[in-house]
Amino acid sequence: MNTLRIVASLAVAVLATVGGYYTSSHYTSTSHLAVASDASNTTEAAVTTSKAGAVDELWKAPLQNAAGTSQGIAAFKGKPIVLNFWASWCGPCVREMPSLAVLQREYAKKGITFIGVGVDSEKNVNEFLQKIPVGYPIYIAGFGGADLARSFGNNAGALPYTVVIDAKGQVRSTKLGEVDQKELKATLDAL
Template sequence: MKRILAALAVAILAAGGGAAAGYWFLNSGSTQAAQTAQAGGAAPNPQNAVNQLWLQNVTNADGKPQSLAMFKGHPVVVNFWASWCGPCVEEMPALSQLHRDYAKKGIQFIGLGVDSEKNVKTFLQKVKVDYPVFVTGFGGADLARAFGNNAGALPYTVVIDAKGNVLSTKLGEIQPAELKRTLDAL
């Protein structure tokens, strides 16, 4: 039991540190494209990322294959998360509330678990989430990177309008008021 608690503490600290480092990295005054260019890579192409999202192979928590293409043409809030990520778990009640608040406006929230099917299923049996959650496995990290998450930390949230334009990205725990401003502009 002590080993499990120690491992959990290390995982929480690592996730928090990753989110803090990612937050600092993204908010240090330079743009994402400039950061990517400095790293010697190409700037992320949001349209390519959106197309990858619609083609992504995912399953639901019961392991049944699903297509994200059903969300194409609708405003979508995509939240990359993992069951072992403390900030991910912390923001889920706020995301669920925002999903309920904005459902009447046609805005769909989806969770993409960058985790194993077993972990996602176990997590969802314990924690109620009001929006659809899919399993991407660790390939979801590559998809998040396509949206500009070069830090590779979680949670990572992307807002896409009905035309497929990326309106905002957020590394780290969402701030409900900040996300509401983006959603109110849709």
């Protein structure tokens, strides 16, 4: 019975990874959204408004840190952050985390904090962090993290999903799929 559960779990994980990769590879070209500061265009104004609601939701979200302690992200309010939604079973997420850790070290000098939001279980996140430690805060949202990512425009529900929020709480960019380092650096340098 346990073998059957393990095989079924592996099959689900493989399908989810393949689905996430397929979605990210087919939507990457349209997934980068830079929110312009000129809100005269009603479409841009609507995007800005909905993203602002997502940022407010983020500050109120009941999350826990990797140690299992309830701890919201509101402590980062007023600071620029890179919010990365990921899961331990997501191949593209795992591939990009070392590069995000390098960028975190580089941009920490500029006051920019990278934050990982695990759309996964506490057990899986901690097992992953034992193998691949990262130098930025990791929070656990469980599978409810997908709803939080969706509020930032991740309608596909795929991972990884990265959101850059400036110190004023404005969403500066979103990215479905693995981050492009040059693209992310350009966004961060403009903060």
